[in-house]
Amino acid sequence: AQSVTQLGSHVSVSEGALVLLRCNYSSSVPPYLFWYVQYPNQGLQLLLKYTSAATLVKGINGFEAEFKKSETSFHLTKPSAHMSDAAEYFCAVSPPKAAGNKLTFGGGTRVLVKP
Amino acid sequence: EPEVTQTPSHQVTQMGQEVILRCVPISNHLYFYWYRQILGQKVEFLVSFYNNEISEKSEIFDDQFSVERPDGSNFTLKIRSTKLEDSAMYFCAGGWGSSYEQYFGPGTRLTVT
Numbered sequence: 001a002q003s004v005t006q007l008g009s010h011v012s013v014s015e016g017a018l019v020l021l022r023c024n025y026s027s028s029v030p031p032y033l034f035w036y037v038q039y040p041n042q043g044l045q046l047l048l049k050y051t052s053a054a055t056l057v058k059g060i061n062g063f064e065a066e067f068k069k070s071e072t073s074f075h076l077t078k079p080s081a082h083m084s085d086a087a088e089y090f091c092a093v094s095p096p097k098a099a100g101n102k103l104t105f106g107g108g109t110r111v112l113v114k115p
Numbered sequence: 116e117p118e119v120t121q122t123p124s125h126q127v128t129q130m131g132q133e134v135i136l137r138c139v140p141i142s143n144h145l146y147f148y149w150y151r152q153i154l155g156q157k158v159e160f161l162v163s164f165y166n167n168e169i170s171e172k173s174e175i176f177d178d179q180f181s182v183e184r185p186d187g188s189n190f191t192l193k194i195r196s197t198k199l200e201d202s203a204m205y206f207c208a209g210g211w212g213s214s215y216e217q218y219f220g221p222g223t224r225l226t227v228t
Contacts, residue, residue, distance in 0.1 A: 044208075100163060105157050108158075
Protein backbone atom coordinates (compact mmCIF):
# COMPACT_ATOMS: atom_id res chain seq x y z
CA ALA A 1 0.00 0.00 0.00
CA GLN A 2 1.14 3.52 -0.69
CA SER A 3 1.31 6.29 1.90
CA VAL A 4 2.36 9.92 2.06
CA THR A 5 3.75 11.90 4.97
CA GLN A 6 3.88 15.67 5.00
CA LEU A 7 6.14 16.99 7.72
CA GLY A 8 4.59 20.01 9.41
CA SER A 9 0.86 20.64 9.38
CA HIS A 10 1.51 24.40 9.54
CA VAL A 11 4.33 26.48 8.06
CA SER A 12 4.80 30.20 8.52
CA VAL A 13 7.02 32.15 6.14
CA SER A 14 7.76 35.80 5.59
CA GLU A 15 6.87 37.39 2.30
CA GLY A 16 9.87 37.05 -0.01
CA ALA A 17 11.35 34.11 1.91
CA LEU A 18 11.84 30.57 0.66
CA VAL A 19 8.87 28.23 0.89
CA LEU A 20 9.81 24.59 1.56
CA LEU A 21 7.12 21.97 2.07
CA ARG A 22 8.21 18.42 2.75
CA CYS A 23 6.66 15.27 1.35
CA ASN A 24 7.90 11.71 1.81
CA TYR A 25 6.24 8.69 0.34
CA SER A 26 6.20 4.98 0.93
CA SER A 27 5.69 2.73 -2.06
CA SER A 28 7.02 -0.59 -3.32
CA VAL A 29 7.79 1.04 -6.68
CA PRO A 30 8.47 4.70 -7.47
CA PRO A 31 5.01 6.20 -7.77
CA TYR A 32 3.64 9.14 -9.64
CA LEU A 33 3.61 12.20 -7.40
CA PHE A 34 1.50 15.32 -7.30
CA TRP A 35 1.21 18.56 -5.39
CA TYR A 36 -2.18 20.18 -5.08
CA VAL A 37 -3.10 23.53 -3.54
CA GLN A 38 -6.38 24.42 -1.88
CA TYR A 39 -7.27 28.06 -1.42
CA PRO A 40 -9.98 28.91 1.11
CA ASN A 41 -13.43 27.70 0.04
CA GLN A 42 -12.09 26.27 -3.20
CA GLY A 43 -11.30 22.83 -4.58
CA LEU A 44 -7.94 21.20 -5.09
CA GLN A 45 -5.85 22.71 -7.89
CA LEU A 46 -2.94 20.84 -9.44
CA LEU A 47 0.37 22.63 -8.91
CA LEU A 48 2.69 20.10 -10.53
CA LYS A 49 3.24 16.42 -11.16
CA TYR A 50 6.05 13.88 -11.49
CA THR A 51 5.39 11.00 -13.87
CA SER A 52 8.88 9.53 -14.35
CA ALA A 53 10.31 12.11 -16.74
CA ALA A 54 12.58 14.87 -15.41
CA THR A 55 13.15 14.64 -11.67
CA LEU A 56 12.96 18.42 -11.24
CA VAL A 57 9.45 19.47 -12.04
CA LYS A 58 8.25 23.03 -12.52
CA GLY A 59 4.67 23.97 -11.83
CA ILE A 60 2.39 26.94 -11.75
CA ASN A 61 2.88 30.07 -9.66
CA GLY A 62 6.67 29.65 -9.45
CA PHE A 63 6.61 26.35 -7.55
CA GLU A 64 8.87 23.44 -8.27
CA ALA A 65 9.55 20.04 -6.76
CA GLU A 66 12.32 17.50 -7.00
CA PHE A 67 11.81 13.76 -6.99
CA LYS A 68 14.56 12.02 -5.02
CA LYS A 69 14.21 8.28 -5.19
CA SER A 70 16.99 7.58 -2.69
CA GLU A 71 15.24 9.76 -0.11
CA THR A 72 11.68 8.79 -1.16
CA SER A 73 10.92 12.51 -1.18
CA PHE A 74 9.14 15.04 -3.34
CA HIS A 75 9.58 18.35 -1.55
CA LEU A 76 7.90 21.48 -2.88
CA THR A 77 9.76 24.80 -3.03
CA LYS A 78 9.25 28.36 -4.11
CA PRO A 79 12.17 30.81 -3.90
CA SER A 80 10.15 33.83 -2.81
CA ALA A 81 6.81 33.62 -1.02
CA HIS A 82 3.97 35.90 -1.98
CA MET A 83 0.95 36.77 0.13
CA SER A 84 -1.22 34.93 -2.42
CA ASP A 85 0.60 31.67 -1.60
CA ALA A 86 -1.30 31.40 1.68
CA ALA A 87 -3.24 28.17 1.27
CA GLU A 88 -3.17 24.48 2.14
CA TYR A 89 -0.88 22.25 0.14
CA PHE A 90 -1.35 18.52 -0.37
CA CYS A 91 1.12 15.96 -1.64
CA ALA A 92 -0.39 12.89 -3.29
CA VAL A 93 0.78 9.65 -4.90
CA SER A 94 -0.65 7.15 -7.32
CA PRO A 95 0.69 3.90 -8.77
CA PRO A 96 2.82 4.48 -11.86
CA LYS A 97 1.68 3.84 -15.41
CA ALA A 98 -1.82 2.95 -14.37
CA ALA A 99 -4.55 5.16 -15.71
CA GLY A 100 -7.49 5.78 -13.48
CA ASN A 101 -5.85 4.90 -10.21
CA LYS A 102 -6.76 6.60 -6.98
CA LEU A 103 -4.71 9.32 -5.35
CA THR A 104 -3.45 8.81 -1.81
CA PHE A 105 -3.01 12.11 -0.02
CA GLY A 106 -0.81 13.38 2.74
CA GLY A 107 -2.28 15.26 5.65
CA GLY A 108 -1.69 18.68 4.13
CA THR A 109 0.43 21.66 5.13
CA ARG A 110 -1.19 25.01 5.77
CA VAL A 111 1.04 27.91 4.72
CA LEU A 112 0.79 31.30 6.38
CA VAL A 113 2.62 34.17 4.74
CA LYS A 114 3.59 37.09 6.99
CA PRO A 115 4.07 40.54 5.52
CA GLU B 116 -10.99 26.86 -19.18
CA PRO B 117 -13.32 23.92 -18.44
CA GLU B 118 -13.98 23.23 -14.77
CA VAL B 119 -15.51 20.51 -12.67
CA THR B 120 -18.64 21.79 -10.96
CA GLN B 121 -20.45 20.41 -7.91
CA THR B 122 -23.87 21.09 -6.45
CA PRO B 123 -24.92 21.97 -3.87
CA SER B 124 -22.01 23.75 -2.24
CA HIS B 125 -23.46 22.99 1.19
CA GLN B 126 -26.04 20.37 2.17
CA VAL B 127 -27.51 19.98 5.60
CA THR B 128 -29.48 16.83 6.29
CA GLN B 129 -30.83 14.86 9.19
CA MET B 130 -29.41 11.52 10.20
CA GLY B 131 -31.06 8.69 8.31
CA GLN B 132 -31.99 10.79 5.29
CA GLU B 133 -30.82 10.11 1.76
CA VAL B 134 -28.63 12.65 0.01
CA ILE B 135 -27.45 12.95 -3.56
CA LEU B 136 -24.36 14.96 -4.33
CA ARG B 137 -23.99 16.06 -7.92
CA CYS B 138 -20.98 16.69 -10.09
CA VAL B 139 -20.52 17.76 -13.69
CA PRO B 140 -17.05 16.63 -14.80
CA ILE B 141 -15.10 18.11 -17.68
CA SER B 142 -16.79 16.81 -20.80
CA ASN B 143 -14.14 14.55 -22.30
CA HIS B 144 -12.86 13.03 -19.07
CA LEU B 145 -12.98 9.25 -18.95
CA TYR B 146 -12.30 8.51 -15.29
CA PHE B 147 -14.35 9.84 -12.41
CA TYR B 148 -13.77 9.83 -8.68
CA TRP B 149 -15.24 10.78 -5.35
CA TYR B 150 -13.10 11.72 -2.38
CA ARG B 151 -14.02 13.07 1.00
CA GLN B 152 -12.30 15.10 3.68
CA ILE B 153 -13.57 14.98 7.23
CA LEU B 154 -12.71 18.21 9.02
CA GLY B 155 -9.10 18.14 10.17
CA GLN B 156 -8.33 14.84 8.43
CA LYS B 157 -6.77 13.69 5.18
CA VAL B 158 -8.49 13.68 1.82
CA GLU B 159 -9.64 10.07 1.41
CA PHE B 160 -10.51 8.12 -1.72
CA LEU B 161 -14.03 6.73 -1.91
CA VAL B 162 -14.59 5.35 -5.38
CA SER B 163 -13.45 5.47 -8.99
CA PHE B 164 -15.68 4.99 -12.02
CA TYR B 165 -14.79 4.13 -15.58
CA ASN B 166 -16.75 2.90 -18.55
CA ASN B 167 -19.99 3.10 -16.58
CA GLU B 168 -18.90 0.91 -13.75
CA ILE B 169 -17.02 1.11 -10.47
CA SER B 170 -13.34 0.32 -11.04
CA GLU B 171 -12.19 0.62 -7.44
CA LYS B 172 -13.74 1.45 -4.08
CA SER B 173 -12.40 1.96 -0.60
CA GLU B 174 -13.53 0.34 2.65
CA ILE B 175 -15.47 3.52 3.38
CA PHE B 176 -17.65 2.97 0.31
CA ASP B 177 -20.06 0.47 1.82
CA ASP B 178 -23.60 -0.49 0.81
CA GLN B 179 -24.89 2.89 1.93
CA PHE B 180 -23.04 4.56 -0.93
CA SER B 181 -23.68 4.38 -4.65
CA VAL B 182 -22.54 6.25 -7.74
CA GLU B 183 -24.15 6.84 -11.05
CA ARG B 184 -23.50 8.58 -14.32
CA PRO B 185 -27.07 8.62 -15.57
CA ASP B 186 -26.90 10.85 -18.61
CA GLY B 187 -23.28 11.04 -19.75
CA SER B 188 -22.69 14.39 -18.11
CA ASN B 189 -23.67 14.25 -14.43
CA PHE B 190 -21.85 12.06 -11.95
CA THR B 191 -23.64 11.52 -8.66
CA LEU B 192 -22.86 10.14 -5.25
CA LYS B 193 -25.80 8.88 -3.21
CA ILE B 194 -25.73 8.16 0.48
CA ARG B 195 -28.80 6.11 1.32
CA SER B 196 -29.09 6.68 5.05
CA THR B 197 -26.74 9.32 6.34
CA LYS B 198 -24.88 9.04 9.62
CA LEU B 199 -23.29 11.74 11.73
CA GLU B 200 -19.86 10.48 10.67
CA ASP B 201 -20.69 11.15 7.01
CA SER B 202 -20.30 14.86 7.70
CA ALA B 203 -17.41 15.91 5.49
CA MET B 204 -16.40 17.81 2.37
CA TYR B 205 -17.00 15.62 -0.67
CA PHE B 206 -14.90 16.24 -3.76
CA CYS B 207 -15.61 15.01 -7.25
CA ALA B 208 -12.67 14.59 -9.63
CA GLY B 209 -12.08 13.51 -13.19
CA GLY B 210 -9.27 12.74 -15.54
CA TRP B 211 -8.33 11.47 -18.94
CA GLY B 212 -6.14 8.70 -17.57
CA SER B 213 -3.28 9.15 -19.99
CA SER B 214 -1.85 12.16 -18.16
CA TYR B 215 -2.63 10.68 -14.73
CA GLU B 216 -3.55 13.88 -12.93
CA GLN B 217 -7.05 14.44 -11.64
CA TYR B 218 -9.09 17.64 -11.79
CA PHE B 219 -11.14 18.44 -8.74
CA GLY B 220 -14.38 20.26 -8.20
CA PRO B 221 -14.88 22.81 -5.42
CA GLY B 222 -16.55 20.31 -3.14
CA THR B 223 -19.87 19.87 -1.36
CA ARG B 224 -19.88 20.33 2.37
CA LEU B 225 -22.27 17.77 3.87
CA THR B 226 -23.46 18.34 7.40
CA VAL B 227 -25.47 15.57 9.04
CA THR B 228 -27.38 16.58 12.17
